[in-house]
Amino acid sequence: MRLDIAVLGGDGIGPEVVAQSLKCLRSVEETFGHTFRFKKALIGAEAIDKKGTPLPDETLKICKNSDAILFGAIGMPKFDGNPNAKVWPEQGLLKLRKELDLFANIRPVKVFPALIKQSPLNKKLIKDTDLVIYRELSGGIYYGNKSIDSGTNVATDTCSYSEEEISRITHLAFKAAKNRRKKVTLVDKANVLETSRLWRRVLNSIAQSYPEIELETLFIDNAAVQMILNPSQFDVILTDNMFGDILSDQGSVLAGSIGLLPSASVGTEHAMFEPIHGSYPDAKDKNIANPVAAILSAGMLLQHFKLNEEADALVAAVLKSFSKKIVTPDIMGSSKYGTNYVGDFIADNIM
Amino acid sequence: MRLDIAVLGGDGIGPEVVAQSLKCLRSVEETFGHTFRFKKALIGAEAIDKKGTPLPDETLKICKNSDAILFGAIGMPKFDGNPNAKVWPEQGLLKLRKELDLFANIRPVKVFPALIKQSPLNKKLIKDTDLVIYRELSGGIYYGNKSIDSGTNVATDTCSYSEEEISRITHLAFKAAKNRRKKVTLVDKANVLETSRLWRRVLNSIAQSYPEIELETLFIDNAAVQMILNPSQFDVILTDNMFGDILSDQGSVLAGSIGLLPSASVGTEHAMFEPIHGSYPDAKDKNIANPVAAILSAGMLLQHFKLNEEADALVAAVLKSFSKKIVTPDIMGSSKYGTNYVGDFIADNIM
Ligand SMILES: CC(C)[C@H](C(=O)O)[C@@H](O)C(=O)O
Ligand SMILES: CC(C)[C@H](C(=O)O)[C@@H](O)C(=O)O
Numbered sequence: 253m254r255l256d257i258a259v260l261g262g263d264g265i266g267p268e269v270v271a272q273s274l275k276c277l278r279s280v281e282e283t284f285g286h287t288f289r290f291k292k293a294l295i296g297a298e299a300i301d302k303k304g305t306p307l308p309d310e311t312l313k314i315c316k317n318s319d320a321i322l323f324g325a326i327g328m329p330k331f332d333g334n335p336n337a338k339v340w341p342e343q344g345l346l347k348l349r350k351e352l353d354l355f356a357n358i359r360p361v362k363v364f365p366a367l368i369k370q371s372p373l374n375k376k377l378i379k380d381t382d383l384v385i386y387r388e389l390s391g392g393i394y395y396g397n398k399s400i401d402s403g404t405n406v407a408t409d410t411c412s413y414s415e416e417e418i419s420r421i422t423h424l425a426f427k428a429a430k431n432r433r434k435k436v437t438l439v440d441k442a443n444v445l446e447t448s449r450l451w452r453r454v455l456n457s458i459a460q461s462y463p464e465i466e467l468e469t470l471f472i473d474n475a476a477v478q479m480i481l482n483p484s485q486f487d488v489i490l491t492d493n494m495f496g497d498i499l500s501d502q503g504s505v506l507a508g509s510i511g512l513l514p515s516a517s518v519g520t521e522h523a524m525f526e527p528i529h530g531s532y533p534d535a536k537d538k539n540i541a542n543p544v545a546a547i548l549s550a551g552m553l554l555q556h557f558k559l560n561e562e563a564d565a566l567v568a569a570v571l572k573s574f575s576k577k578i579v580t581p582d583i584m585g586s587s588k589y590g591t592n593y594v595g596d597f598i599a600d601n602i603m
Numbered sequence: 604m605r606l607d608i609a610v611l612g613g614d615g616i617g618p619e620v621v622a623q624s625l626k627c628l629r630s631v632e633e634t635f636g637h638t639f640r641f642k643k644a645l646i647g648a649e650a651i652d653k654k655g656t657p658l659p660d661e662t663l664k665i666c667k668n669s670d671a672i673l674f675g676a677i678g679m680p681k682f683d684g685n686p687n688a689k690v691w692p693e694q695g696l697l698k699l700r701k702e703l704d705l706f707a708n709i710r711p712v713k714v715f716p717a718l719i720k721q722s723p724l725n726k727k728l729i730k731d732t733d734l735v736i737y738r739e740l741s742g743g744i745y746y747g748n749k750s751i752d753s754g755t756n757v758a759t760d761t762c763s764y765s766e767e768e769i770s771r772i773t774h775l776a777f778k779a780a781k782n783r784r785k786k787v788t789l790v791d792k793a794n795v796l797e798t799s800r801l802w803r804r805v806l807n808s809i810a811q812s813y814p815e816i817e818l819e820t821l822f823i824d825n826a827a828v829q830m831i832l833n834p835s836q837f838d839v840i841l842t843d844n845m846f847g848d849i850l851s852d853q854g855s856v857l858a859g860s861i862g863l864l865p866s867a868s869v870g871t872e873h874a875m876f877e878p879i880h881g882s883y884p885d886a887k888d889k890n891i892a893n894p895v896a897a898i899l900s901a902g903m904l905l906q907h908f909k910l911n912e913e914a915d916a917l918v919a920a921v922l923k924s925f926s927k928k929i930v931t932p933d934i935m936g937s938s939k940y941g942t943n944y945v946g947d948f949i950a951d952n953i954m
Contacts, residue, residue: 407801450758452686
């Protein structure tokens, strides 16, 4: 297969972890005889510094003309500190998601047996965790009207959802559940939010077409507790943009490190693959960042193009790194292996 | 001291846990020579069934004429299931908070040494947890305009904050930090939300008047991770209504059971005291509900009226119940003690 892949390293540790994904994709290319063409582009803080905007037109064009996008991470503290700034890195990612209509962010959370000791949670509670979060990614309060009235000093954010926006991701989630344990949990705040009540109505109606799937609802506050106390109850979790952001980061605690979890953001025409972790500027260029989340994101890319054998080989190499304890210090404090070494090991073991 | 206290048991386990708080307040009354007058009133599902509304005028009047309110819990699954309902129990609580202008919800999260074994989390990580969440309670997306357009089927919720709304709770949080470890962490999503950016601006400006307090900011997704991985870094957490709802329930996991955590909701004229847990209709009338959250909420009521010796005596009785293992089954699966027995034990040991 021939694939054009846009590579957006972004800020902080983004470029160095994405470099490890590239090694792994190169290895897949050689081992399985594919042709992947990579094209790097600027986004985030570096793009602001060099081009004055977090998403240059050139970058958007490269992404639109690619078959898939590999994304690193975004965000820089020098921008967070200033709530009066007119431009900041995250706007680049948000605009990219919107422009490419990436409406579904898919975040699997698994507890790897070889790493279970690393989890801060009770082993018995988490050992059977195997869930996937479907987070709506191109709507909700992230993209609603925002305003600040300089006279009254009242700020406003708007959260809107249309039936269509809810329906398209719901179908993806139900289809995913069909191939899994056949349960969808809608997480919302229907006792407070009108949008949540629309989500419930749309799901209740769509559920009729999937009689084999069990549909359950849970309030977000309770879900945040259940995610820690009883994660194995979940199969597919479906939720809106804001709740999905919170819940999926929280889910990363189960796996033992946020440096382990990949994600895919898909739309009807485009697909982007990114670790769920942030840019951790403090870890930049120290060769300590965990590359596994980025590498597994490349694995989701392979799956997306139905290169299942290839994806399996990549995941097998990752599991081998775990069982051989070739892991970064976030997983094992005493570990002496760095980002590059772990990346090389995994790439070399894709076979 | 003479206090008129409105008692709103509410739904599910609400009435039975509040009954235990009343025992404890009666015991405080006798031991310390006060006069507490209790007046029960309807709210929630029972009020809907009997009066057609979750907050009858009579209840609101009783609350307004009281010095304080003891609240149980609210919510019933028969209402959650129907996103087309016109009326549901939670509306009663939300309206009450608004009518009484209870703008600050104060939720302390402590890990009790005697119970640390019960936590599903790594003991080392959580043992020094001692934080308090200041959740804005009368604004934000809970109270903004809501609409559903029946033509387009687009639902909308609005999140607004004024400088004044942010400022009043911020002063409470900074004052609380002064008497604690002198750190305030603002949890928000300033990389996405305009309201968060206003929160940051207002806090940055108010922080000038509290030079001894360290102000830190954290994105909600990261905060949800930090709350589990490193809770002892927090002293006072300040956040908006929605994020506070999620974060404080999540915080309850640290303590070992959501049945342990109390809260106070205060305004300039009124104050209400309620456990942070929900109504758990499945546990209703089974004599298994943990009364400690409700009892400690009564303790916060005593503190609110500067009855510190009394509050200390109540807390001491609770700690005694822990060390004698007189606890409900949520804390120790093998426990044979019920709601009433634990309530009696604590009330009898207030001295
Ligand atoms: C960087 C930020 C805007 C982003 C989000 O909130 O969506 C991130 O937290 C994520 O989850 O991908
Ligand atoms: C019952 C519900 C409306 C309420 C809230 O969301 O505020 C509850 O979860 C709480 O935290 O007190």
